[in-house]
Amino acid sequence: MGKKCVLVSDCKAGDVISQKVVSKYGATIAVENTIINYYIIQKLAAFEIKYVWIYAAGMEGTPKFISTNFFDVKKNYKENVIEISEVVNDLSKGKKVEVAKMNKISNSIYKAINDEYYIVKCLSELKNSEGYVYSHCVNVSFYGMLLAKWLCLTKRDISQIVEAGLLHDIGQVKVPIEILNKKGKVDIEEFGEIKKHPVYGYNMVKGTNIVSDIVKEVILMHHERMNSTGYPLGKNGDELSIYCKIIAVVDAYDAITSDRVYRKRETPFKAFEILKNNSLEYFDIHVMNTFLENIAACYVGSKVLLNTGEEGEILYVPPHNITKPVVSIGKRYIDLSKEKSIEIKAML
Structure with a gap:
């Protein structure tokens, strides 16, 4: 076309x-x-x-083009979730994983790099349809790839980010399932066990050659924070690579916008607000702002449910105020920055 x-x-x-x-x-x-x-x-x-x-192509050809691209991303996403689950399960059992298998999954994700609108649409629809650990890893890989592209990193760097996203949380398979699936609040001892997952994951890959040292570092350090309050090493921002900073941001975003056993997902616009409020302390401000400014525009056209009970569509996301988009309901325009009592309750 x-x-x-x-x-x-x-x-x-x-x-x-x-x-x-x-x-x-x-x-x-x-x-x-x-x-x-x-x-x-x-x-x-x-x-x-x-x-x-x-x-x-005009209005006659365009919808067909859009549908084809979207369904390709959707199909590949489901296959990626299955394939990364097989890789993680093999690693958890100490089995050898072929580099070619990791490359196949990574290349499948990378080929969608220019379809950011469809990637975001796909992740919004499918992110919670599979086991959380595996779908979360695929989500973080996609989001990380987009963020690395928006930061103008090299193709080689972006490829490293794709692999880091796929494997960043593999250590969670070593955490007792009753803790991961606990519906109530975890206690101090249980949270201490959860905080070990970066070390568990690092130990699963440190003796293998399926990924680079950069990816291994991200697996170990994706929960470190700019103000040294992260885990497991308590590193500060100056000690963190750009790879760790990217995965930290997109990992947090996907977690906030996903259903978990102990809470329901937040909308992307609520997630923007949460991340903006925490960005100075926990995340690299340039990395965070680049992600938020670009990802927000991907939600134009998304269907939403308002707290008034009405269903609408995102018409526009102001670059200077991404938490308050403009929504259309029929022929009405609602600017959420001006209508203080109205907010987005859910994405449809």
Whole structure:
């Protein structure tokens, strides 16, 4: 399918953006494959964006293209969850894992690197349909890949992040299942056991050649924090690699937006708020801001349930206020930054 550059004034509702649109300050306004609506056209003009790239096939060809891409990502995601579960189970039993098998899973994820809109849509739909540990590892790998791309890292670095995401939490299989699946609050002793999972995971791979030393370090240190309050080593931000900082951010985001046995998932917009409030203490501020500014735009077009009981669609996410998007309900526009009593209750 071809692409063409058009004046924003010539855009029509239903056109599909084929290349990310960024403001002159570097904030993402719309991601690739966003379906343009009237509100987005207004905002593009407000940010003085004169031209955008759109798919040239028109409304007849575009939905087919979108569906094909999305279903490919969805199919590969399910296969990746199954395959990484096999790898983790083999590692937990001390069995040898072939490098080729890890490369196959990593390459499957990497080939979707330019489909960020569909990746986010897929993870929103499927992230809790499989066993949490394995789906979480695949989710973190996808999110980590996108964040590494947004940080303009090299292809080699991004590949390392993909593998680190896939294996970062493998040590959880060594934690007693009754602790991981406990519905109530864990006690101090149980939490102490959970905090051992980075060491368990590191020990599972330290004597193998299936991954690099960089990936092994991430497995050990993805719960370290900028202010030295993390575990298991209590490292500070200056001692953490960019790989550890990336996985720390996306690991936290996926955990917050996933259902767990002891709590329900939060919406992405609530997660943005939680992470922004904790970013200075726990996470690298540049890494965190890059993730939030880019991931937020991926939710344009998502269906939501408001606390009023009404169902709507995300029309626009302001780059300067990502926790308060604009929602459409029929022909009404609701700006959540102005309607203080209205909030998103759930993603649909």
